[in-house]
Every structure is written in structure tokens, then in C-alpha cells.
Amino acid sequence: MEPKLRPCLCKISSTSRDGKVVGVLSIYPCLGFAHFWRTLDIATAYYQDAEKLSAGWIARYEVWSVDETTRIAGCDIPLSPTEILLLLRQSFRESSSKQPLPGGPAVNGPLPSVPGINGPPAERGAERCDQNLEISFPASIGHDCRTVCLLRTIYNIRPSSENDRILRSYVLPLQNLSFSGAKWTSQLSTFDPGELSYLPEVFRAAWRDWYTYSLSFSPDGRYLCFADYQKPCITQLAVFEVSYGARFEARLVHSTMVRHRPPRVSEMKFHPRLSLLAFLSENKVWIWDFLDGK
Template identity: 20%
Template sequence: MGDQVPEEQIPDEVKYQKHTPVFSHSRVSPDSKRVAFLQVFPNRRFRDGWKKHANIPSYDRPPRDLARDMAMIRAALEGLIPTTNKAANIPRPPQTATELKDASSGWSATYRVFSIESSQPLLTTSIEINLSTLDVALCLRQGLCADDQEWSCSFPLSISPELDMFTVLHNLICVRNGKLFQQVISLDGPITHRWDTWSKVNSDATREHTAVRSDIYRYQFTWSPDGKYLLFHDLQMQPLSWVNNGTCAVVIGIANRRDCRKRVGLVNYFTSTSFSSGFQDCQFHPTETLLLFRDEAKTYLWRFLKDKDPMVLDLDGGPEGQAASLVDRVSFTACGEKLAVSRLRAELPDFVALSDFLSML
């Protein structure tokens, strides 16, 4: 997703704002002359609950909930004590459609790009967008959770290498001359079933989101170094959960049109039909149209412009005499000629020539 900007390089007007963003992402341009900040600002009811480790949404005076009140009265009459998360110091996420709407409405995001060639950062791009209540509600229902210490939620954000595009949830926004130029409302494509899994699609094609969820599902976008391809991939979900066809990796192509707008379309996709906690170590090759990723059991190399399915790499050899050669992490080297393979209980990574695998394709 690009390098995060060190604290000392963040301009003061990004650091100090009236309301602190809850979710943020940053990236430096390849020539290190510009830096971009993408920040998400929720509404007060969400922000107060998040910061105070309290229920979300956080109300000054909670609204009346007739169904909940009747349940408590019924429990009292039956001599039962309703169980709550409060005793365990775990705050409560939205439980009803009303609470979900109150937690999800009124969100916004800002995108700012600064030139950092001089000692004083110069603001070159400043964009603010309002986020869809339904999109935010779906994100919260997919992955908002808390323990006895803090809230957590996966809120997918990404910035392209040249800082001219960014994504918020599953929306792509294009920037030109410092202004919002084009917004691709949804990168659904073959990922449509991902949203359907977590929402009810009405007959008029609109989506109706409810507050009840029994699972955690997360996804992420990764850019190719040249900004021509965008990878959607499942990042994490509960291992014993089945999300339609299993784990998914989708390559989206982004090209320039004559009118300077972007043409966005499906390039290829791969679906694993097995239980999985998601793809990880997803990385585009530095110069070639190759994609590397893995799940718990396998490591994949994918020529996504040529092959329908990726190649499964045999990386189980490991150093001679090693008790266990389980792969812990895989990546391309900076030159792109080798794979760096880190293994559990191994001090140093192995380096495997990429050509050894390409010759098999």
C-alpha cells in the first residue's frame, strides 16, 4: 500500500485539525518530492465511542428502543438477569438498524498532497468528499469489533504511486490539477458477491444493510508500481467462515482515455475454493506483470495478463536439516530477479531465482 510517512515529515496543518481522523493513510511519491495524506473523519457519535472505548454509537441520551425495553422487562418478570458486555468492559457495536445508521452517517474524507522540495511544505491538492452512509455501514458491519482495551476496524484506504488516485472503501477517486476529476462509484466487478454476502440487495438494485453480523471480513487494495493495476484481495476473515467461493484476488486495470479520464476494468481474477484467513504478502513485481501472494497453505505466482490461474510455487524444501520449513513470508527482491523466502525458526531468508519458476510456465 506504499510507505507510511514518518511523523517528522507530516505538515502541521495535517497534524493539528479540529477533529483528529480515526483512519488515515499516507504515501510518498517515487521521487520523494511529494507526500499525500488520506484521512477519514467519522461523525461525533462514532468518534466519541471510539476514543472513549464506549458503545458505538455514543449517545448523550440513548434513544428509546421499545424492543430492547420489552426484552428487559420480560427478563425481569422471569427472574433473569440480561447478560451484557459491560461487565467484561467490552463496549457494544451497533445492534439495531437505527444505531447502525447513527454510527455511519455524516462521514467525510480529505485528501491532501504537499510538495516537500523546500523546507516549508506547499499544499498542492486539497479534496474533501462525503462518504456514503451505506458504504460506511457495510464496513462497520463487516469488521467493527472491540476488546477490553480498544476498538478496532479495518477501513480500506490506498494511494496510487503517483498520488493521482486513491481509494476509500471500494471507491476509486482520480485527481487532476489538484482537484477531484473523476470518481468511480464502485469497483464491484466480480467482487460484487462480496458486498452481497454482507447486505440484502433489493429489487431496485439498492442495498439494504442491517446491523446483525456473525463474522468478520476484511479486504485491501494494493497498487502496482506503475499505477496501471490495482489488486483487490481478502485480507482476513475467520478461518471457519465460508464467504461464497472462498478467498478472492481481483486485478483491476486502470488506463488513460483520450479525454484524460480513467478507463477502469477487470483484468483477471482468482478464487480459492478453500477455507482461508485470506491472502497475504500480496506484491506486484517491480517491472513485470507478475503478482505474488500466499495463504496459509500455498504460495502463488500469477502472470495475470496471460494465465487464468496462478502457479503454485513449491517452496517447501527449506534449508537441509531444518526441522520445519514452513513459509512465514515471501517477497520479490528489489531487483525483481529473486524471491526472498522467510521461514519459521530460520534466522535468515532463502533467496530463490525467479527464473526457476518462470521456466515452468
């Protein structure tokens, strides 16, 4: 089915450093998931019901010329059902606040709108929320709008002729990270609300050990930062170096656990020349030399 005939889960965009092009990334779930979300009764639904709808998701990425307002590149990327299944097991959750995030529900479709998130659109993930549910969809657009990261896969669009494009991809080995590797294996289990039946209902949503993460490219596209958050109180940072040569890949430079309590790390920024990463947490700015690991 044509993606534009489906409701859009989330969308981000970014302008290249030279200001000549803009990249637009849109995520389209399968129609079954859209129907599931629209008709869900949180009191009776099971998380396994959502997991049955992990196939058929598509990401559409387009690169547009700013001056001529014409599309110069584009592709539809089928998203792996295995990756979507992991996403749902990691972060599909009941909202602990029971209140919609800023932005409110959409008026023109079955999925709620993207809440407002501070910071440049290309350096954030997106989160969906209605009065009962939340889901994270981490994504980032690179400096030249030719590279995007969706979940844990980096994609690179390389022109091969006037009307042809080569799409290369590489899956980040996040399962090898020390503190959260178990969140990236097939052993990650489905959340069962019944396991928390001993708690008062008002506490069950807040108690779930959900997991989410964010991604951010450096200004020159050489590095990619990964920051995760495992509720209730663990945050890990990792920096990968991306190679754009004949073999498109990324290697882990350094990783470290930086937080033992809330809130989540946010607003990650690379220094334009030095191997320094700044991030915001606890209303403070922290600096990490990721090459030295200090």
C-alpha cells in the first residue's frame, strides 16, 4: 500500500549544513497498528496484541532542493518486523501521567500528533502519546541529509547516476553494550501487566521498566551519539565513528554509564572540531571527551 494512504506515526526534517537541501523522514506503521491504537481499551488489551502488528512498517525518506523546491532523492525503506518488535517490547507503554503530551491528538487521523520536543528536529527521536499510551521512535538525520539513522540502523543514500540511488545500511551492534545489551536480544520478553497485579493500579504504569534511547550525528557526520534510558534510573552514552568508504559501517569508539537516577540525558551536542560531547542533565551541562573516555 502507498505509504501516504496510511496515517503517519511521526515526521522529522533537517536542513543540510550548506543550506541547499532539506531531508524529510516520515514513519508509516501498518494499518493494523493504526486501527489497534485508535480502538484500544487499555483496561482489557494485551501488549502481545500490538506485537502481532510489527510487519509492514515503512519509512519514507526524501531529499528536497531548497532553492528549486524539487525532490532530488527519495526512497521507501521497509522496516524489519524484528526491529519493530524490539521497539514495541522496549518502549510501548502506558502513560504514567495519563495526560497527553503537548500537541494533543490529531484531528485528521487515527494516530495522535507528535508532541513538541525542544531542540533541532534532526537531533531527536519522536514520541507518540495519547491519554493512555506512549511509544518512542528514535531517529536522526545527518549533516548532509544523505544519511539517516532509524532505530539502530544507519542508512546512506549514494547517487550512482542521474536517476538512480544506492541505499546502503549498517546495523549498530548495540547488543554488545555493557549495561543494556539484554534490551537488544530476542530474549527481551513482552511486558505483562499481570505481573504487577500486587500493586495498586495507579502505580502499575509508573513501575514498568521501559527502555528508550536517542540518536544524534556530529556536525560533519563522522560520529553518531547513542544515549539510552532504562527506567527508572540508568543512562548510558556511546559514540560510534561512521565510515562512508567502499564499506559503509560504524565502529564503537567509547561507551560509559553516566546516570544512576532521573532525569534522562537530553540535548546532545558534538563540538565542531574537538572530540567533545556536551549533554544536558539535571539542568546542568556535562562535557565528555569521548576519544579518551573521560
